[in-house]
Amino acid sequence: MSTFLDEFTQAPGLRYLNHAAVAPWPKRAATAVTRFAQENVLLGARDYPDWMIVEQRLRERLMRLLNAPSTDDIALVKNTSEALSFVAFGLDWKSGDQIVISDEEFPSNRIVWEALKPQGVEVIQVSLKVDDPEAALLAACGPRTRLLSISAVQFATGLRLDLEALGKGCQQRNVLFCIDAIQHLGALPFDVQASQCDFAMADGHKWLLGPEGLGVFYCRAQLRPQLKLSEFGWHMLEHMGDYNRTTWEPALSARRFECGSPNVLGSMALEASLSLLEEVGMDQVGKAIAERIVWLEEGLSSIPGARLHTSKDPARRAGILSFSLDGVENSALFEHLKQHQVVCVQRGPGIRFSPHFYTESRVIDETLALVRELAVL
Known part of the structure:
Protein backbone atom coordinates (compact mmCIF):
# COMPACT_ATOMS: atom_id res chain seq x y z
CA MET A 1 0.00 0.00 0.00
CA ASN A 18 -13.15 14.22 4.56
CA HIS A 19 -13.43 11.73 1.71
CA ALA A 20 -17.15 11.31 2.42
CA ALA A 21 -17.54 14.93 1.23
CA VAL A 22 -15.01 15.83 -1.47
CA ALA A 23 -11.76 13.91 -1.92
CA PRO A 24 -8.35 15.15 -3.00
CA TRP A 25 -7.26 13.91 -6.41
CA PRO A 26 -4.37 11.49 -6.79
CA LYS A 27 -1.40 12.88 -8.70
CA ARG A 28 -2.24 10.84 -11.80
CA ALA A 29 -5.63 12.57 -12.12
CA ALA A 30 -3.98 15.99 -12.06
CA THR A 31 -1.44 14.79 -14.63
CA ALA A 32 -4.22 13.55 -16.92
CA VAL A 33 -6.07 16.86 -16.72
CA THR A 34 -2.90 18.88 -17.28
CA ARG A 35 -2.04 16.79 -20.33
CA PHE A 36 -5.58 17.21 -21.66
CA ALA A 37 -5.45 20.99 -21.16
CA GLN A 38 -2.11 21.27 -22.94
CA GLU A 39 -3.44 19.19 -25.81
CA ASN A 40 -6.42 21.51 -26.13
CA VAL A 41 -4.14 24.55 -26.24
CA LEU A 42 -1.84 23.07 -28.86
CA LEU A 43 -4.12 20.88 -30.97
CA GLY A 44 -7.72 21.65 -30.10
CA ALA A 45 -9.92 18.64 -30.80
CA ARG A 46 -7.69 17.15 -33.50
CA ASP A 47 -7.43 13.89 -31.55
CA TYR A 48 -11.05 13.73 -30.37
CA PRO A 49 -11.28 9.99 -31.20
CA ASP A 50 -8.49 9.38 -28.65
CA TRP A 51 -10.54 11.20 -26.04
CA MET A 52 -13.40 8.80 -26.67
CA ILE A 53 -11.04 5.86 -26.09
CA VAL A 54 -10.39 7.24 -22.60
CA GLU A 55 -14.13 7.62 -22.04
CA GLN A 56 -14.66 4.01 -23.08
CA ARG A 57 -11.96 2.90 -20.61
CA LEU A 58 -13.83 4.84 -17.93
CA ARG A 59 -17.05 2.97 -18.73
CA GLU A 60 -15.18 -0.32 -18.54
CA ARG A 61 -13.64 0.56 -15.18
CA LEU A 62 -17.05 1.56 -13.83
CA MET A 63 -18.57 -1.64 -15.16
CA ARG A 64 -15.97 -3.67 -13.25
CA LEU A 65 -16.30 -1.51 -10.14
CA LEU A 66 -20.06 -2.14 -9.99
CA ASN A 67 -19.82 -5.67 -11.40
CA ALA A 68 -22.37 -4.64 -14.03
CA PRO A 69 -23.06 -7.20 -16.77
CA SER A 70 -22.02 -4.83 -19.56
CA THR A 71 -20.80 -1.32 -20.31
CA ASP A 72 -24.23 -0.91 -21.93
CA ASP A 73 -25.59 -0.74 -18.37
CA ILE A 74 -23.42 2.28 -17.51
CA ALA A 75 -24.41 5.91 -18.08
CA LEU A 76 -22.08 8.81 -17.36
CA VAL A 77 -24.14 11.47 -15.59
CA LYS A 78 -23.56 14.84 -13.95
CA ASN A 79 -24.21 13.62 -10.42
CA THR A 80 -26.21 11.30 -8.17
CA SER A 81 -29.17 13.68 -8.06
CA GLU A 82 -29.51 13.61 -11.83
CA ALA A 83 -29.51 9.81 -11.87
CA LEU A 84 -32.09 9.66 -9.08
CA SER A 85 -34.22 12.09 -11.07
CA PHE A 86 -34.02 9.84 -14.13
CA VAL A 87 -35.60 7.10 -12.04
CA ALA A 88 -38.12 9.26 -10.19
CA PHE A 89 -39.43 11.01 -13.29
CA GLY A 90 -38.94 8.08 -15.63
CA LEU A 91 -41.18 5.52 -13.96
CA ASP A 92 -44.90 5.47 -14.69
CA TRP A 93 -46.44 6.30 -11.32
CA LYS A 94 -50.05 5.88 -10.32
CA SER A 95 -51.82 7.78 -7.59
CA GLY A 96 -51.53 5.80 -4.38
CA ASP A 97 -48.12 4.31 -5.19
CA GLN A 98 -45.66 4.29 -2.31
CA ILE A 99 -41.89 4.71 -2.07
CA VAL A 100 -39.99 3.53 0.99
CA ILE A 101 -36.86 5.35 2.18
CA SER A 102 -35.16 5.79 5.54
CA ASP A 103 -35.47 8.81 7.83
CA GLU A 104 -31.70 9.42 7.64
CA GLU A 105 -31.28 9.99 3.90
CA PHE A 106 -29.19 12.74 2.36
CA PRO A 107 -31.63 15.28 0.82
CA SER A 108 -30.92 14.01 -2.71
CA ASN A 109 -32.54 10.68 -1.88
CA ARG A 110 -35.56 12.26 -0.21
CA ILE A 111 -36.48 15.41 -2.13
CA VAL A 112 -36.59 13.67 -5.50
CA TRP A 113 -39.27 11.26 -4.23
CA GLU A 114 -41.21 13.94 -2.34
CA ALA A 115 -41.35 15.88 -5.63
CA LEU A 116 -43.71 13.16 -6.89
CA LYS A 117 -46.42 14.18 -4.43
CA PRO A 118 -48.43 16.02 -7.13
CA GLN A 119 -48.78 12.65 -8.87
CA GLY A 120 -50.27 11.13 -5.73
CA VAL A 121 -47.13 9.23 -4.74
CA GLU A 122 -46.57 8.72 -1.02
CA VAL A 123 -43.12 8.58 0.60
CA ILE A 124 -42.78 6.33 3.66
CA GLN A 125 -39.79 7.11 5.91
CA VAL A 126 -38.54 4.26 8.09
CA SER A 127 -36.40 4.61 11.21
CA LEU A 128 -33.07 2.79 11.05
CA LYS A 129 -32.54 3.00 14.81
CA VAL A 130 -33.59 -0.61 15.31
CA ASP A 131 -31.76 -3.90 15.69
CA ASP A 132 -32.65 -5.02 12.16
CA PRO A 133 -33.02 -2.00 9.85
CA GLU A 134 -33.34 -4.21 6.76
CA ALA A 135 -36.34 -5.98 8.27
CA ALA A 136 -37.88 -2.62 9.18
CA LEU A 137 -37.46 -1.30 5.65
CA LEU A 138 -38.91 -4.43 4.08
CA ALA A 139 -41.77 -4.55 6.58
CA ALA A 140 -42.78 -1.08 5.37
CA CYS A 141 -43.11 -2.39 1.82
CA GLY A 142 -46.80 -3.08 1.42
CA PRO A 143 -49.01 -3.92 -1.58
CA ARG A 144 -48.83 -0.32 -2.85
CA THR A 145 -45.03 -0.04 -2.63
CA ARG A 146 -43.40 0.39 -6.04
CA LEU A 147 -39.84 1.17 -5.01
CA LEU A 148 -37.39 1.04 -2.10
CA SER A 149 -34.62 3.65 -2.36
CA ILE A 150 -31.84 3.60 0.19
CA SER A 151 -28.33 4.89 0.71
CA ALA A 152 -25.92 1.97 0.96
CA VAL A 153 -24.15 3.92 3.72
CA GLN A 154 -25.88 6.73 5.60
CA PHE A 155 -24.06 10.02 5.19
CA ALA A 156 -24.30 11.27 8.79
CA THR A 157 -23.88 8.20 10.98
CA GLY A 158 -22.02 5.94 8.55
CA LEU A 159 -24.53 3.11 9.01
CA ARG A 160 -23.99 0.48 6.32
CA LEU A 161 -26.92 -1.64 5.19
CA ASP A 162 -27.05 -5.23 4.00
CA LEU A 163 -27.76 -4.68 0.33
CA GLU A 164 -28.09 -8.34 -0.54
CA ALA A 165 -30.75 -8.84 2.12
CA LEU A 166 -32.65 -5.80 0.86
CA GLY A 167 -32.33 -6.91 -2.75
CA LYS A 168 -33.63 -10.37 -1.96
CA GLY A 169 -36.53 -8.92 0.01
CA CYS A 170 -37.44 -6.53 -2.80
CA GLN A 171 -37.40 -9.38 -5.33
CA GLN A 172 -39.74 -11.41 -3.14
CA ARG A 173 -42.12 -8.46 -2.83
CA ASN A 174 -41.90 -7.36 -6.48
CA VAL A 175 -40.56 -3.98 -5.38
CA LEU A 176 -38.00 -2.04 -7.40
CA PHE A 177 -34.68 -1.52 -5.59
CA CYS A 178 -32.66 1.70 -5.97
CA ILE A 179 -29.29 2.24 -4.27
CA ASP A 180 -27.63 5.58 -3.65
CA ALA A 181 -24.09 4.19 -3.55
CA ILE A 182 -22.17 7.44 -3.18
CA GLN A 183 -20.83 6.60 0.31
CA HIS A 184 -20.05 2.99 -0.63
CA LEU A 185 -18.61 2.95 -4.13
CA GLY A 186 -14.84 3.32 -3.95
CA ALA A 187 -14.69 2.57 -0.23
CA LEU A 188 -15.82 -1.06 -0.32
CA PRO A 189 -16.43 -3.68 -3.02
CA PHE A 190 -19.85 -3.14 -4.60
CA ASP A 191 -21.88 -5.56 -6.70
CA VAL A 192 -25.10 -4.64 -8.50
CA GLN A 193 -25.71 -8.26 -9.44
CA ALA A 194 -25.28 -9.67 -5.93
CA SER A 195 -27.56 -6.98 -4.50
CA GLN A 196 -30.13 -7.59 -7.29
CA CYS A 197 -30.68 -3.84 -7.51
CA ASP A 198 -32.51 -2.25 -10.39
CA PHE A 199 -30.77 1.12 -10.18
CA ALA A 200 -27.55 2.37 -8.58
CA MET A 201 -25.83 5.73 -8.77
CA ALA A 202 -22.85 7.59 -7.32
CA ASP A 203 -20.75 10.70 -7.83
CA GLY A 204 -17.07 10.54 -8.66
CA HIS A 205 -15.81 13.16 -6.20
CA LYS A 206 -15.90 11.21 -2.94
CA TRP A 207 -14.43 7.73 -2.48
CA LEU A 208 -13.71 7.44 -6.21
CA LEU A 209 -11.14 10.26 -5.83
CA GLY A 210 -12.36 12.06 -8.94
CA PRO A 211 -13.75 15.49 -9.86
CA GLU A 212 -17.16 16.95 -9.18
CA GLY A 213 -19.56 17.03 -12.11
CA LEU A 214 -19.27 13.41 -13.24
CA GLY A 215 -20.95 10.33 -11.84
CA VAL A 216 -22.29 6.92 -12.78
CA PHE A 217 -25.81 5.59 -13.25
CA TYR A 218 -26.45 1.85 -13.46
CA CYS A 219 -29.81 0.78 -14.83
CA ARG A 220 -30.77 -2.87 -15.20
CA ALA A 221 -31.10 -3.67 -18.89
CA GLN A 222 -34.72 -4.86 -18.72
CA LEU A 223 -35.79 -1.59 -17.12
CA ARG A 224 -34.09 0.87 -19.45
CA PRO A 225 -36.98 0.97 -21.96
CA GLN A 226 -39.43 1.49 -19.08
CA LEU A 227 -37.89 4.77 -17.93
CA LYS A 228 -39.54 7.68 -19.73
CA LEU A 229 -36.86 10.04 -21.01
CA SER A 230 -36.92 13.73 -20.10
CA GLU A 231 -33.71 14.91 -21.80
CA PHE A 232 -33.01 14.67 -25.52
CA GLY A 233 -30.10 15.45 -27.79
CA TRP A 234 -27.60 14.15 -30.30
CA HIS A 235 -25.59 12.03 -27.88
CA MET A 236 -28.44 9.80 -26.65
CA LEU A 237 -29.38 8.48 -30.08
CA GLU A 238 -28.91 4.92 -31.24
CA HIS A 239 -27.32 6.23 -34.44
CA MET A 240 -25.19 8.85 -32.72
CA GLY A 241 -22.97 10.66 -35.21
CA ASP A 242 -25.23 10.17 -38.22
CA TYR A 243 -26.14 13.85 -38.47
CA ASN A 244 -28.01 13.53 -41.78
CA ARG A 245 -30.48 10.98 -40.43
CA THR A 246 -33.99 12.44 -40.09
CA THR A 247 -35.52 9.62 -38.05
CA TRP A 248 -34.20 8.75 -34.61
CA GLU A 249 -34.60 6.50 -31.60
CA PRO A 250 -32.97 6.49 -28.18
CA ALA A 251 -29.88 4.35 -27.75
CA LEU A 252 -30.62 0.84 -26.57
CA SER A 253 -27.77 1.17 -24.06
CA ALA A 254 -27.68 3.40 -20.98
CA ARG A 255 -26.22 6.10 -23.22
CA ARG A 256 -29.90 7.00 -23.75
CA PHE A 257 -29.57 8.95 -20.48
CA GLU A 258 -26.68 11.08 -21.83
CA CYS A 259 -28.40 13.77 -23.86
CA GLY A 260 -25.55 15.99 -25.02
CA SER A 261 -21.81 16.52 -25.25
CA PRO A 262 -19.84 14.46 -22.72
CA ASN A 263 -17.75 15.81 -19.84
CA VAL A 264 -14.45 14.87 -21.44
CA LEU A 265 -12.38 16.84 -18.93
CA GLY A 266 -14.05 15.01 -16.03
CA SER A 267 -13.61 11.68 -17.79
CA MET A 268 -9.86 12.23 -18.04
CA ALA A 269 -9.57 12.79 -14.30
CA LEU A 270 -11.99 10.09 -13.14
CA GLU A 271 -10.55 7.43 -15.45
CA ALA A 272 -7.10 8.12 -14.02
CA SER A 273 -8.37 7.98 -10.43
CA LEU A 274 -10.19 4.70 -11.03
CA SER A 275 -7.02 3.22 -12.51
CA LEU A 276 -5.43 3.76 -9.10
CA LEU A 277 -8.27 2.05 -7.24
CA GLU A 278 -8.05 -0.88 -9.65
CA GLU A 279 -4.31 -1.19 -9.16
CA VAL A 280 -4.72 -1.24 -5.39
Whole structure:
Protein backbone atom coordinates (compact mmCIF):
# COMPACT_ATOMS: atom_id res chain seq x y z
CA MET A 1 0.00 0.00 0.00
CA SER A 2 2.89 2.36 0.75
CA THR A 3 3.88 2.25 -2.93
CA PHE A 4 0.83 4.40 -3.72
CA LEU A 5 1.46 7.11 -1.11
CA ASP A 6 3.40 9.25 -3.59
CA GLU A 7 0.10 9.69 -5.45
CA PHE A 8 -1.07 12.00 -2.65
CA THR A 9 1.17 14.99 -2.00
CA GLN A 10 -0.98 17.13 0.26
CA ALA A 11 0.05 20.38 1.91
CA PRO A 12 2.39 20.10 4.91
CA GLY A 13 0.47 19.69 8.15
CA LEU A 14 -2.83 18.93 6.42
CA ARG A 15 -4.88 16.21 8.08
CA TYR A 16 -7.45 15.15 5.50
CA LEU A 17 -10.36 13.09 6.87
CA ASN A 18 -13.15 14.22 4.56
CA HIS A 19 -13.43 11.73 1.71
CA ALA A 20 -17.15 11.31 2.42
CA ALA A 21 -17.54 14.93 1.23
CA VAL A 22 -15.01 15.83 -1.47
CA ALA A 23 -11.76 13.91 -1.92
CA PRO A 24 -8.35 15.15 -3.00
CA TRP A 25 -7.26 13.91 -6.41
CA PRO A 26 -4.37 11.49 -6.79
CA LYS A 27 -1.40 12.88 -8.70
CA ARG A 28 -2.24 10.84 -11.80
CA ALA A 29 -5.63 12.57 -12.12
CA ALA A 30 -3.98 15.99 -12.06
CA THR A 31 -1.44 14.79 -14.63
CA ALA A 32 -4.22 13.55 -16.92
CA VAL A 33 -6.07 16.86 -16.72
CA THR A 34 -2.90 18.88 -17.28
CA ARG A 35 -2.04 16.79 -20.33
CA PHE A 36 -5.58 17.21 -21.66
CA ALA A 37 -5.45 20.99 -21.16
CA GLN A 38 -2.11 21.27 -22.94
CA GLU A 39 -3.44 19.19 -25.81
CA ASN A 40 -6.42 21.51 -26.13
CA VAL A 41 -4.14 24.55 -26.24
CA LEU A 42 -1.84 23.07 -28.86
CA LEU A 43 -4.12 20.88 -30.97
CA GLY A 44 -7.72 21.65 -30.10
CA ALA A 45 -9.92 18.64 -30.80
CA ARG A 46 -7.69 17.15 -33.50
CA ASP A 47 -7.43 13.89 -31.55
CA TYR A 48 -11.05 13.73 -30.37
CA PRO A 49 -11.28 9.99 -31.20
CA ASP A 50 -8.49 9.38 -28.65
CA TRP A 51 -10.54 11.20 -26.04
CA MET A 52 -13.40 8.80 -26.67
CA ILE A 53 -11.04 5.86 -26.09
CA VAL A 54 -10.39 7.24 -22.60
CA GLU A 55 -14.13 7.62 -22.04
CA GLN A 56 -14.66 4.01 -23.08
CA ARG A 57 -11.96 2.90 -20.61
CA LEU A 58 -13.83 4.84 -17.93
CA ARG A 59 -17.05 2.97 -18.73
CA GLU A 60 -15.18 -0.32 -18.54
CA ARG A 61 -13.64 0.56 -15.18
CA LEU A 62 -17.05 1.56 -13.83
CA MET A 63 -18.57 -1.64 -15.16
CA ARG A 64 -15.97 -3.67 -13.25
CA LEU A 65 -16.30 -1.51 -10.14
CA LEU A 66 -20.06 -2.14 -9.99
CA ASN A 67 -19.82 -5.67 -11.40
CA ALA A 68 -22.37 -4.64 -14.03
CA PRO A 69 -23.06 -7.20 -16.77
CA SER A 70 -22.02 -4.83 -19.56
CA THR A 71 -20.80 -1.32 -20.31
CA ASP A 72 -24.23 -0.91 -21.93
CA ASP A 73 -25.59 -0.74 -18.37
CA ILE A 74 -23.42 2.28 -17.51
CA ALA A 75 -24.41 5.91 -18.08
CA LEU A 76 -22.08 8.81 -17.36
CA VAL A 77 -24.14 11.47 -15.59
CA LYS A 78 -23.56 14.84 -13.95
CA ASN A 79 -24.21 13.62 -10.42
CA THR A 80 -26.21 11.30 -8.17
CA SER A 81 -29.17 13.68 -8.06
CA GLU A 82 -29.51 13.61 -11.83
CA ALA A 83 -29.51 9.81 -11.87
CA LEU A 84 -32.09 9.66 -9.08
CA SER A 85 -34.22 12.09 -11.07
CA PHE A 86 -34.02 9.84 -14.13
CA VAL A 87 -35.60 7.10 -12.04
CA ALA A 88 -38.12 9.26 -10.19
CA PHE A 89 -39.43 11.01 -13.29
CA GLY A 90 -38.94 8.08 -15.63
CA LEU A 91 -41.18 5.52 -13.96
CA ASP A 92 -44.90 5.47 -14.69
CA TRP A 93 -46.44 6.30 -11.32
CA LYS A 94 -50.05 5.88 -10.32
CA SER A 95 -51.82 7.78 -7.59
CA GLY A 96 -51.53 5.80 -4.38
CA ASP A 97 -48.12 4.31 -5.19
CA GLN A 98 -45.66 4.29 -2.31
CA ILE A 99 -41.89 4.71 -2.07
CA VAL A 100 -39.99 3.53 0.99
CA ILE A 101 -36.86 5.35 2.18
CA SER A 102 -35.16 5.79 5.54
CA ASP A 103 -35.47 8.81 7.83
CA GLU A 104 -31.70 9.42 7.64
CA GLU A 105 -31.28 9.99 3.90
CA PHE A 106 -29.19 12.74 2.36
CA PRO A 107 -31.63 15.28 0.82
CA SER A 108 -30.92 14.01 -2.71
CA ASN A 109 -32.54 10.68 -1.88
CA ARG A 110 -35.56 12.26 -0.21
CA ILE A 111 -36.48 15.41 -2.13
CA VAL A 112 -36.59 13.67 -5.50
CA TRP A 113 -39.27 11.26 -4.23
CA GLU A 114 -41.21 13.94 -2.34
CA ALA A 115 -41.35 15.88 -5.63
CA LEU A 116 -43.71 13.16 -6.89
CA LYS A 117 -46.42 14.18 -4.43
CA PRO A 118 -48.43 16.02 -7.13
CA GLN A 119 -48.78 12.65 -8.87
CA GLY A 120 -50.27 11.13 -5.73
CA VAL A 121 -47.13 9.23 -4.74
CA GLU A 122 -46.57 8.72 -1.02
CA VAL A 123 -43.12 8.58 0.60
CA ILE A 124 -42.78 6.33 3.66
CA GLN A 125 -39.79 7.11 5.91
CA VAL A 126 -38.54 4.26 8.09
CA SER A 127 -36.40 4.61 11.21
CA LEU A 128 -33.07 2.79 11.05
CA LYS A 129 -32.54 3.00 14.81
CA VAL A 130 -33.59 -0.61 15.31
CA ASP A 131 -31.76 -3.90 15.69
CA ASP A 132 -32.65 -5.02 12.16
CA PRO A 133 -33.02 -2.00 9.85
CA GLU A 134 -33.34 -4.21 6.76
CA ALA A 135 -36.34 -5.98 8.27
CA ALA A 136 -37.88 -2.62 9.18
CA LEU A 137 -37.46 -1.30 5.65
CA LEU A 138 -38.91 -4.43 4.08
CA ALA A 139 -41.77 -4.55 6.58
CA ALA A 140 -42.78 -1.08 5.37
CA CYS A 141 -43.11 -2.39 1.82
CA GLY A 142 -46.80 -3.08 1.42
CA PRO A 143 -49.01 -3.92 -1.58
CA ARG A 144 -48.83 -0.32 -2.85
CA THR A 145 -45.03 -0.04 -2.63
CA ARG A 146 -43.40 0.39 -6.04
CA LEU A 147 -39.84 1.17 -5.01
CA LEU A 148 -37.39 1.04 -2.10
CA SER A 149 -34.62 3.65 -2.36
CA ILE A 150 -31.84 3.60 0.19
CA SER A 151 -28.33 4.89 0.71
CA ALA A 152 -25.92 1.97 0.96
CA VAL A 153 -24.15 3.92 3.72
CA GLN A 154 -25.88 6.73 5.60
CA PHE A 155 -24.06 10.02 5.19
CA ALA A 156 -24.30 11.27 8.79
CA THR A 157 -23.88 8.20 10.98
CA GLY A 158 -22.02 5.94 8.55
CA LEU A 159 -24.53 3.11 9.01
CA ARG A 160 -23.99 0.48 6.32
CA LEU A 161 -26.92 -1.64 5.19
CA ASP A 162 -27.05 -5.23 4.00
CA LEU A 163 -27.76 -4.68 0.33
CA GLU A 164 -28.09 -8.34 -0.54
CA ALA A 165 -30.75 -8.84 2.12
CA LEU A 166 -32.65 -5.80 0.86
CA GLY A 167 -32.33 -6.91 -2.75
CA LYS A 168 -33.63 -10.37 -1.96
CA GLY A 169 -36.53 -8.92 0.01
CA CYS A 170 -37.44 -6.53 -2.80
CA GLN A 171 -37.40 -9.38 -5.33
CA GLN A 172 -39.74 -11.41 -3.14
CA ARG A 173 -42.12 -8.46 -2.83
CA ASN A 174 -41.90 -7.36 -6.48
CA VAL A 175 -40.56 -3.98 -5.38
CA LEU A 176 -38.00 -2.04 -7.40
CA PHE A 177 -34.68 -1.52 -5.59
CA CYS A 178 -32.66 1.70 -5.97
CA ILE A 179 -29.29 2.24 -4.27
CA ASP A 180 -27.63 5.58 -3.65
CA ALA A 181 -24.09 4.19 -3.55
CA ILE A 182 -22.17 7.44 -3.18
CA GLN A 183 -20.83 6.60 0.31
CA HIS A 184 -20.05 2.99 -0.63
CA LEU A 185 -18.61 2.95 -4.13
CA GLY A 186 -14.84 3.32 -3.95
CA ALA A 187 -14.69 2.57 -0.23
CA LEU A 188 -15.82 -1.06 -0.32
CA PRO A 189 -16.43 -3.68 -3.02
CA PHE A 190 -19.85 -3.14 -4.60
CA ASP A 191 -21.88 -5.56 -6.70
CA VAL A 192 -25.10 -4.64 -8.50
CA GLN A 193 -25.71 -8.26 -9.44
CA ALA A 194 -25.28 -9.67 -5.93
CA SER A 195 -27.56 -6.98 -4.50
CA GLN A 196 -30.13 -7.59 -7.29
CA CYS A 197 -30.68 -3.84 -7.51
CA ASP A 198 -32.51 -2.25 -10.39
CA PHE A 199 -30.77 1.12 -10.18
CA ALA A 200 -27.55 2.37 -8.58
CA MET A 201 -25.83 5.73 -8.77
CA ALA A 202 -22.85 7.59 -7.32
CA ASP A 203 -20.75 10.70 -7.83
CA GLY A 204 -17.07 10.54 -8.66
CA HIS A 205 -15.81 13.16 -6.20
CA LYS A 206 -15.90 11.21 -2.94
CA TRP A 207 -14.43 7.73 -2.48
CA LEU A 208 -13.71 7.44 -6.21
CA LEU A 209 -11.14 10.26 -5.83
CA GLY A 210 -12.36 12.06 -8.94
CA PRO A 211 -13.75 15.49 -9.86
CA GLU A 212 -17.16 16.95 -9.18
CA GLY A 213 -19.56 17.03 -12.11
CA LEU A 214 -19.27 13.41 -13.24
CA GLY A 215 -20.95 10.33 -11.84
CA VAL A 216 -22.29 6.92 -12.78
CA PHE A 217 -25.81 5.59 -13.25
CA TYR A 218 -26.45 1.85 -13.46
CA CYS A 219 -29.81 0.78 -14.83
CA ARG A 220 -30.77 -2.87 -15.20
CA ALA A 221 -31.10 -3.67 -18.89
CA GLN A 222 -34.72 -4.86 -18.72
CA LEU A 223 -35.79 -1.59 -17.12
CA ARG A 224 -34.09 0.87 -19.45
CA PRO A 225 -36.98 0.97 -21.96
CA GLN A 226 -39.43 1.49 -19.08
CA LEU A 227 -37.89 4.77 -17.93
CA LYS A 228 -39.54 7.68 -19.73
CA LEU A 229 -36.86 10.04 -21.01
CA SER A 230 -36.92 13.73 -20.10
CA GLU A 231 -33.71 14.91 -21.80
CA PHE A 232 -33.01 14.67 -25.52
CA GLY A 233 -30.10 15.45 -27.79
CA TRP A 234 -27.60 14.15 -30.30
CA HIS A 235 -25.59 12.03 -27.88
CA MET A 236 -28.44 9.80 -26.65
CA LEU A 237 -29.38 8.48 -30.08
CA GLU A 238 -28.91 4.92 -31.24
CA HIS A 239 -27.32 6.23 -34.44
CA MET A 240 -25.19 8.85 -32.72
CA GLY A 241 -22.97 10.66 -35.21
CA ASP A 242 -25.23 10.17 -38.22
CA TYR A 243 -26.14 13.85 -38.47
CA ASN A 244 -28.01 13.53 -41.78
CA ARG A 245 -30.48 10.98 -40.43
CA THR A 246 -33.99 12.44 -40.09
CA THR A 247 -35.52 9.62 -38.05
CA TRP A 248 -34.20 8.75 -34.61
CA GLU A 249 -34.60 6.50 -31.60
CA PRO A 250 -32.97 6.49 -28.18
CA ALA A 251 -29.88 4.35 -27.75
CA LEU A 252 -30.62 0.84 -26.57
CA SER A 253 -27.77 1.17 -24.06
CA ALA A 254 -27.68 3.40 -20.98
CA ARG A 255 -26.22 6.10 -23.22
CA ARG A 256 -29.90 7.00 -23.75
CA PHE A 257 -29.57 8.95 -20.48
CA GLU A 258 -26.68 11.08 -21.83
CA CYS A 259 -28.40 13.77 -23.86
CA GLY A 260 -25.55 15.99 -25.02
CA SER A 261 -21.81 16.52 -25.25
CA PRO A 262 -19.84 14.46 -22.72
CA ASN A 263 -17.75 15.81 -19.84
CA VAL A 264 -14.45 14.87 -21.44
CA LEU A 265 -12.38 16.84 -18.93
CA GLY A 266 -14.05 15.01 -16.03
CA SER A 267 -13.61 11.68 -17.79
CA MET A 268 -9.86 12.23 -18.04
CA ALA A 269 -9.57 12.79 -14.30
CA LEU A 270 -11.99 10.09 -13.14
CA GLU A 271 -10.55 7.43 -15.45
CA ALA A 272 -7.10 8.12 -14.02
CA SER A 273 -8.37 7.98 -10.43
CA LEU A 274 -10.19 4.70 -11.03
CA SER A 275 -7.02 3.22 -12.51
CA LEU A 276 -5.43 3.76 -9.10
CA LEU A 277 -8.27 2.05 -7.24
CA GLU A 278 -8.05 -0.88 -9.65
CA GLU A 279 -4.31 -1.19 -9.16
CA VAL A 280 -4.72 -1.24 -5.39
CA GLY A 281 -7.75 -3.55 -5.63
CA MET A 282 -11.09 -2.86 -3.96
CA ASP A 283 -10.62 -5.67 -1.44
CA GLN A 284 -7.38 -4.04 -0.30
CA VAL A 285 -8.95 -0.57 -0.34
CA GLY A 286 -11.79 -1.78 1.87
CA LYS A 287 -9.40 -3.54 4.24
CA ALA A 288 -7.17 -0.48 4.57
CA ILE A 289 -10.13 1.82 5.26
CA ALA A 290 -11.50 -0.61 7.84
CA GLU A 291 -8.14 -0.62 9.63
CA ARG A 292 -8.15 3.17 9.80
CA ILE A 293 -11.71 3.27 11.10
CA VAL A 294 -10.76 0.81 13.87
CA TRP A 295 -7.74 2.97 14.68
CA LEU A 296 -9.94 6.06 15.01
CA GLU A 297 -12.60 4.15 16.95
CA GLU A 298 -10.13 2.75 19.48
CA GLY A 299 -8.44 6.11 19.88
CA LEU A 300 -11.70 7.97 20.42
CA SER A 301 -12.95 5.32 22.83
CA SER A 302 -9.98 6.09 25.08
CA ILE A 303 -10.82 9.81 25.26
CA PRO A 304 -13.02 10.88 28.22
CA GLY A 305 -16.45 12.00 27.08
CA ALA A 306 -16.08 10.82 23.47
CA ARG A 307 -19.35 9.38 22.20
CA LEU A 308 -19.43 7.30 19.00
CA HIS A 309 -22.46 7.57 16.72
CA THR A 310 -21.29 4.95 14.22
CA SER A 311 -21.83 1.26 14.84
CA LYS A 312 -18.92 -0.74 16.27
CA ASP A 313 -19.98 -3.70 14.16
CA PRO A 314 -17.57 -3.86 11.16
CA ALA A 315 -20.41 -5.17 8.96
CA ARG A 316 -22.40 -2.02 9.74
CA ARG A 317 -19.88 0.58 8.63
CA ALA A 318 -17.76 1.61 5.67
CA GLY A 319 -15.48 4.66 5.70
CA ILE A 320 -17.39 7.02 8.00
CA LEU A 321 -16.93 7.46 11.74
CA SER A 322 -19.13 9.96 13.58
CA PHE A 323 -18.52 11.11 17.16
CA SER A 324 -19.09 13.92 19.62
CA LEU A 325 -17.59 15.03 22.95
CA ASP A 326 -19.73 15.35 26.05
CA GLY A 327 -19.76 18.94 27.26
CA VAL A 328 -18.34 20.29 23.99
CA GLU A 329 -20.53 21.77 21.26
CA ASN A 330 -20.01 20.09 17.89
CA SER A 331 -19.43 23.51 16.34
CA ALA A 332 -16.65 24.27 18.84
CA LEU A 333 -15.05 20.88 18.26
CA PHE A 334 -15.21 21.39 14.51
CA GLU A 335 -13.61 24.84 14.72
CA HIS A 336 -10.85 23.50 16.96
CA LEU A 337 -10.03 20.78 14.45
CA LYS A 338 -10.31 23.16 11.50
CA GLN A 339 -7.84 25.60 13.07
CA HIS A 340 -5.33 22.75 13.27
CA GLN A 341 -5.77 21.75 9.60
CA VAL A 342 -7.97 18.74 10.23
CA VAL A 343 -10.34 18.60 7.25
CA CYS A 344 -13.62 17.02 8.36
CA VAL A 345 -17.28 18.07 8.59
CA GLN A 346 -20.06 18.48 11.10
CA ARG A 347 -22.91 16.18 10.10
CA GLY A 348 -25.95 14.88 11.95
CA PRO A 349 -25.21 14.03 15.58
CA GLY A 350 -21.50 14.79 15.54
CA ILE A 351 -18.22 15.30 13.73
CA ARG A 352 -17.63 13.03 10.76
CA PHE A 353 -14.22 11.56 9.99
CA SER A 354 -13.73 9.70 6.71
CA PRO A 355 -10.21 8.42 5.94
CA HIS A 356 -9.26 6.65 2.71
CA PHE A 357 -6.92 3.74 2.06
CA TYR A 358 -3.86 5.97 1.78
CA THR A 359 -4.44 8.02 4.97
CA GLU A 360 -1.18 8.02 6.91
CA SER A 361 -0.83 7.01 10.55
CA ARG A 362 0.39 10.47 11.55
CA VAL A 363 -2.89 12.00 10.32
CA ILE A 364 -4.90 9.75 12.61
CA ASP A 365 -2.57 10.01 15.60
CA GLU A 366 -2.30 13.80 15.37
CA THR A 367 -6.06 14.18 14.95
CA LEU A 368 -6.76 12.01 17.99
CA ALA A 369 -4.29 14.09 20.00
CA LEU A 370 -6.17 17.24 19.02
CA VAL A 371 -9.50 15.75 20.09
CA ARG A 372 -7.97 14.62 23.38
CA GLU A 373 -6.55 18.11 23.91
CA LEU A 374 -10.00 19.68 23.73
CA ALA A 375 -11.58 16.97 25.87
CA VAL A 376 -9.35 17.76 28.86
CA LEU A 377 -9.52 21.56 28.60
